[in-house]
Amino acid sequence: xxxxxxxxxxxxxxxxxxxxxxxxxxxxxxxxxxxxxxxxxxxxxxxxxxxxxxxxxxxxxxxxxxxxxxxxxxxxxxxxxxxxxxxxxxxxxxxxxxxxxxxxxxxxxxxxxxxxxxxxxxxxxxxxxxxxxxxxxxxxxxxxxxxxxxxxxxxxxxxxxxxxxxxxxxxxxxxxxxxxxxxx
Amino acid sequence: xxxxxxxxxxxxxxxxxxxxxxxxxxxxxxxxxxxxxxxxxxxxxxxxxxxxxxxxxxxxxxxxxxxxxxxx
Amino acid sequence: xxxxxxxxxxxxxxxxxxxxxxxxxxxxxxxxxxxxxxxxxxxxxxxxxxxxxxxxxxxxxxxxxxxxxxxxxxxxxxxxxxxxxxxxxxxxxxxxxxxxxxxxxxxxxxxxxxxxxxxxxxxxxxxxxxxxxxxxxxxxxxxxxxxxxxxxxxxxxxxxxxxxxxxxxxxxxxxxxxxxxxxxxxxxxxxxxxxxxxxxxxxxxxxxxxxxxxxxxxxxxxxxxxxxxxxxxxxxxxxxxxxxxxxxxxxxx
Amino acid sequence: xxxxxxxxxxxxxxxxxxxxxxxxxxxxxxxxxxxxxxxxxxxxxxxxxxxxxxxxxxxxxxxxxxxxxxxxxxxxxxxxxxxxxxxxxxxxxxxxxxxxxxxxxxxxxxxxxxxxxxxxxxxxxxxxxxxxxxxxxxxxxxxxxxxxxxxxxxxxxxxxxxxxxxxxxxxxxxxxxxxxxxxxxxxxxxxxxxxxxxxxxxxxxxxxxxxxxxxxxxxxxxxxxxxxxxxxxxxxxxxxxxxxxxxxxxxxxxxxxxxxxxxxxxxxxxxxxxxxxxxxxxxxxxxxxxxxxxxxxxxxxxxxxxxxxxxxxxxxxxxxxxxxxxxxxxxxxxxxxxxxxxxxxxxxxxxxxxxxxxxxxxxxx
Numbered sequence: 060x061x062x063x064x065x066x067x068x069x070x071x072x073x074x075x076x077x078x079x080x081x082x083x084x085x086x087x088x089x090x091x092x093x094x095x096x097x098x099x100x101x102x103x104x105x106x107x108x109x110x111x112x113x114x115x116x117x118x119x120x121x122x123x124x125x126x127x128x129x130x131x132x133x134x135x136x137x138x139x140x141x142x143x144x145x146x147x148x149x150x151x152x153x154x155x156x157x158x159x160x161x162x163x164x165x166x167x168x169x170x171x172x173x174x175x176x177x178x179x180x181x182x183x184x185x186x187x188x189x190x191x192x193x194x195x196x197x198x199x200x201x202x203x204x205x206x207x208x209x210x211x212x213x214x215x216x217x218x219x220x221x222x223x224x225x226x227x228x229x230x231x232x233x234x235x236x237x238x239x240x241x242x243x
Numbered sequence: 244x245x246x247x248x249x250x251x252x253x254x255x256x257x258x259x260x261x262x263x264x265x266x267x268x269x270x271x272x273x274x275x276x277x278x279x280x281x282x283x284x285x286x287x288x289x290x291x292x293x294x295x296x297x298x299x300x301x302x303x304x305x306x307x308x309x310x311x312x313x314x315x
Numbered sequence: 316x317x318x319x320x321x322x323x324x325x326x327x328x329x330x331x332x333x334x335x336x337x338x339x340x341x342x343x344x345x346x347x348x349x350x351x352x353x354x355x356x357x358x359x360x361x362x363x364x365x366x367x368x369x370x371x372x373x374x375x376x377x378x379x380x381x382x383x384x385x386x387x388x389x390x391x392x393x394x395x396x397x398x399x400x401x402x403x404x405x406x407x408x409x410x411x412x413x414x415x416x417x418x419x420x421x422x423x424x425x426x427x428x429x430x431x432x433x434x435x436x437x438x439x440x441x442x443x444x445x446x447x448x449x450x451x452x453x454x455x456x457x458x459x460x461x462x463x464x465x466x467x468x469x470x471x472x473x474x475x476x477x478x479x480x481x482x483x484x485x486x487x488x489x490x491x492x493x494x495x496x497x498x499x500x501x502x503x504x505x506x507x508x509x510x511x512x513x514x515x516x517x518x519x520x521x522x523x524x525x526x527x528x529x530x531x532x533x534x535x536x537x538x539x540x541x542x543x544x545x546x547x548x549x550x551x552x553x554x555x556x557x558x559x560x561x562x563x564x565x566x567x568x
Numbered sequence: 569x570x571x572x573x574x575x576x577x578x579x580x581x582x583x584x585x586x587x588x589x590x591x592x593x594x595x596x597x598x599x600x601x602x603x604x605x606x607x608x609x610x611x612x613x614x615x616x617x618x619x620x621x622x623x624x625x626x627x628x629x630x631x632x633x634x635x636x637x638x639x640x641x642x643x644x645x646x647x648x649x650x651x652x653x654x655x656x657x658x659x660x661x662x663x664x665x666x667x668x669x670x671x672x673x674x675x676x677x678x679x680x681x682x683x684x685x686x687x688x689x690x691x692x693x694x695x696x697x698x699x700x701x702x703x704x705x706x707x708x709x710x711x712x713x714x715x716x717x718x719x720x721x722x723x724x725x726x727x728x729x730x731x732x733x734x735x736x737x738x739x740x741x742x743x744x745x746x747x748x749x750x751x752x753x754x755x756x757x758x759x760x761x762x763x764x765x766x767x768x769x770x771x772x773x774x775x776x777x778x779x780x781x782x783x784x785x786x787x788x789x790x791x792x793x794x795x796x797x798x799x800x801x802x803x804x805x806x807x808x809x810x811x812x813x814x815x816x817x818x819x820x821x822x823x824x825x826x827x828x829x830x831x832x833x834x835x836x837x838x839x840x841x842x843x844x845x846x847x848x849x850x851x852x853x854x855x856x857x858x859x860x861x862x863x864x865x866x867x868x869x870x871x872x873x874x875x876x877x878x879x880x881x882x883x884x885x886x887x888x889x890x891x892x893x894x895x896x897x898x899x900x901x902x903x904x905x906x907x908x909x910x911x912x913x914x915x916x917x918x919x920x921x922x923x924x925x926x927x928x929x930x931x932x933x
Contacts (some may be wrong), residue, residue, distance in 0.1 A: 449597040462609040
């Protein structure tokens, strides 16, 4: 088993948080797990990305040259990372902020717009996480919800609920089992 | 004198300080998002700008320019 | 026939480049105000700025005049080295609270004590921004940061440092003022203070210091508008906003 | 060992220091090691220990000097530019024979550089970045587990030899997360430190100093230091070997680069090429003897570093012309990729003994 996941966007979109959550959950069921954040000097607005590797064998590098799954949340990261997409790999794009690229058939998820409707644009990342797990069940979704409650334990309960609602919304956007290629 | 307010929407980061400082509610934040995902304000067509420059002066990103138009 | 006149335009001394600063950041505003003053005094072609290490480390991409980098905390030393050999240039150092009052405290005090004919513009936003929100020398007592998770504690961290008052005990400084980005009136006072400080250098060949209490929405954990309130209702209470030194003479409160 | 937890390398160092009985930690903000300073800010006070955010890295190393002089365990951490500020202090720690742990989470230089990983402080760490004839023990972790384990070992070695010990790691190892098992052994025993300054009660006063003005005295002190270094060289060399018993090509790399090589090694072996790896864990004292032995049995040594080639010079010293030494490196924050190392391994070598220095100048991807 080898799954190399890239999550990328801009500072402030909660990119690193999603990666950490995924890695923290995966540690319980996968032998070797690495998480690696890469962000620029900018606190907001710059590029922010992270990689998660899940493997049954020793991981020689937390940074991969090719990815099995990509979650891209803004146009800058889409143009930067799409060339590194593996043909057979899964690509999810935040349709609210990314153009549909020619030659690839990504899953287009209007995460930012849906997040605004749910009440806070910042939960777009959890909508994308739901869409990723609906397309590829890397970890059990009930574990994600427990993880969200734990990560946001000091925050108010309605913040936690909104995050979970966003995650479930993402799960629903990409109907499970349908071919990964159709638009969400 | 008529005043023309222009906002560089790609330069704006949606901080909202201009909207807050305008005493004639000429500016309001909209749902529109620029390329970076920031929501930028729009100049209202009804309220009239009095050319006080406060929005342009407080903008941390120099995204607002103001001109006056007069009959010659 | 209609004629258009410009009432406010982006200053010539500011590059077109968009800054990397967060929405509502004080750095962006002060960069612009400095450029407005440089334009007004007509000194763009003989102004040399020195950038700090911190959020404003990339300031040289935003000003349209010569700017030098400096190692963390060493801005006043670099500024001394430039001004002493180019006495007719206008030289100013731009620093955050970590750069000026932590690692650079020694350099700050000695440049002021020597009375170097430079201007220091000090952005006090009470946190280290670039490195992720650590305590700064000016973090308020009780204020939570990544290195004071329970809030700054008087017993172990001591109180925040008041730089204007500290430098006001030295003889040579000619002009010292603290201003605050709290709203439009604050912006206009910041512009006036920076102009006065540059004039102290140009006309009196003397040292000037302007401290700007500044919002940092991300690490003051507030919206841009509320960060201005934080500056006004909390920072400006501990750090009195006024002129401390005028024409080389102490100004009492 | 206790249960598996997921931590960043930086946090793992912090937890290792706490479990090793670190009494005082002195830090200052600098990327990419901020997580460690924040970790200590949260957890040292909880354990009744000292945490201070110093006004500079220079102040921090001198606070370490004070805590060490008082006979307690002290640590500071920073990244390349900050470590340069600490060199004077490290020379004083060596001169005064004070135990201390210094963590360098390297970033690209020179100057302000970048926040990306690097190994370009190797010379500074192993050849002495401060003044005078001295060494510090230098340990190079290659996993989050080793960031934890080697920090504990650093405190033991520091006390055993009354010397500064450096953990030489980099931003990638510092900021990556990986599961590890935290040590559940009690903190290593602190040896008795009769030399410490804790108040001359019932004994004559102690002095901690490195200033010796009486002719010949400083020279004698230097000889004592050199004797200590010879002892450390005999007893504390540590390294890991993979598939070196039958290899024709020997990879030599440490830290992040060694990890990359394990991947390249696997692929090369699958393609039928007999490749092995020697991974130094102590960079000082360097495993010269073992490397010398291995070089007599291989056709080529390939050194992989994130620098212009610094450990490369120690490899050449060890190999001393017995076989070919080639180099693959990336500078300025570039990290060699597995395929770059592999390409170099699978290139047909034409046997001519030429020292090929391949500096990939591709901009950072």
